[in-house]
Amino acid sequence: MIRGGDVVDGTGAPKARLDVGIVGDRVAAIGRLESAGARRAIDAKGLAVAPGFIDVHVHSELARLGGMDQFAGVLDGVTSELMSPDGFGWACLPPVRLREVKDYLLAFYGDADISWDWPSVASYLAIFQGRIPNNLVPQAPHLAIKVAAMGWGPGSPTPAQLTTMKGLLTEWMDAGAVGIAAGLEYQPGALSPTTELIALCRVLAEAGGVYAPHQRGYWKRLPDAARESFQIGRESGAKVHISHLAIDDNAAGLLDEAQTSGVDISFDMYPYSAAFTHLLMLLPEWAQAGGYTAAMQRLTSPDERKRLQPETANRLTERGVITLSYVEGGRELEGRALGDLAREAGQADVDFLLDLLTLHAGRALAIYSWPDSIDGEEILRRTLAHPLYMGSTDGIYMGSRPHRRGFGSFARIAGEYVRNGTLTLEQAVNKITGRPAERFALGDRGRLQPGRAADVTIFDPARLADRSTWQDGRVAPSGIVHVLVNGQLVVEGGQATGKLPGRIVARS
Secondary structure, three states, X not given: OEEEEEEOOOOOOOOEEEEEEEEOOEEEEEEOOOOOOOOOOXXXXXXXXXXOEEEOOOXXXXXXXXXXXXXXXHHOOEEEEEOOHHHOOOOOOOHHHHHHHHHHHHHHHOOOOOOOOOOOHHHHHHOOOOOOOOEEEOOEEHHHHHHHHXXXXXXXXXXXXXXXXXXXXXXXXXXXXXXXXXXXXXXXXXXXXXXXXXHHHHHHXXXXXXXXXXXXXXXXXXXHHHHHHHHHHXXXXXXXXXXXXXXXXXXXXXXXXXXXXXXXXXXXXXXXXEEEEEHHHHOOHHHHOOOHHHHHHHHHOHHHHHHHHHHHHHHHHOOOOEEEEEEOOOHHHOOOEHHHHHHHHOOOHHHHHHHHHHHOOOOEEEEEEOOOOOOHHHHHHHHHHOOOEEEOOOOEOOOOOOOOHHHHHHHHHHHHHHHOOOOOHHHHHHHHOHHHHHHOXXXXXXXXXXXXXXXXXXXXXXXXXXXOOOOOOOOOOEOEEEEEEOOEEEEEOOEEOOOOOOOEOOOO
């Protein structure tokens, strides 16, 4: 029994002081339950009692199997996380292709101590059984599907290759995937023609799934990238959910355009004015083409390096401060600004960057601070307040200086941005519980109601705050008091209990 808390049920309805009774892994009753007995009671007076938070975009699935970041999600109140963001994934691939994809994604996920051998989607999902603190929700990974069918090359898939891709997508949907995620600034998704994506999304639409792209660009590139997403939604009939979209006048107008033209659209964003991805992203698109091995061959070829240097230098000028977060074999560089390191080495930024990528096998992540010309805080407030917004972290759990977003995003959304007036408590909770559950067809999650899953986050609204820093991202927020996943306490008194009741949660 959770007694006397302010229940914020995830629907957006006003909070109400009620008791919540749990039997097994289900919510059994909500109301004035003073006369009901319970084997255990949690005193929630002065606290908010909400559905467990849902993270719709986070690179967490391997981190949740063990290691220092296994409990980072639940310590931020998160009870369910969507898998395969940006189309990243490893099932199902023949051995040679699996090795290639693993090499490409190593900077994002590391080399987890798992079998790395899955003959089916179901066998891949089975590795998480009994080993994770929070629930994982499958999404079909476009990257793996495309590589399995046609490798890393450019061009449209042949009819046979497209049939293979559709078959793999169907296997994922049959295993409970809520949709397909794509990374169109990563390889090989960047080489995909729009017609390929429309064809896959037609399969998706028949199953009621969601197309979730990292688009071909943001900011200056946003209009063309967003309109491609809208076209895919219109022509396929699939729902569209744009990953990590910040709302300025341009973006707001494009979302209005999508809705006017009949596109079923939504988006997510983390509440920080700094991006986070691998350094290979700074190379021109043609230099990234073909995946990890091809990019490294270009970096180590004197002629190719000379060719890509001017374009890479131009791309560097479009960025703000770039701070290294993870460098394979170069921990002493982590936490340092790329520009400062270049000056200390007596090199131009672009030369230092290319040397770093060459010397460290291309495996490096960086935090990209938004330029000073952007009013980051104003854009974040506008983003969170947008009616189509839902919360995410885009957490990546590598290196000694990871981005803060993987540790404190939901505390910022439901804590700091409520206290500063951007959102009401009910609005914030809805955007991180009920709305994503409805969007991604998680029928028994996202709302506190009898009969639904007992995923519950109990927090102190007055104290809920991100405590991470850019110097130390791995700091749990304050104010998360208790978290239950499938009826079991995974956080008690602000500390992880070590329990692993998480499940694979399929599309309802």
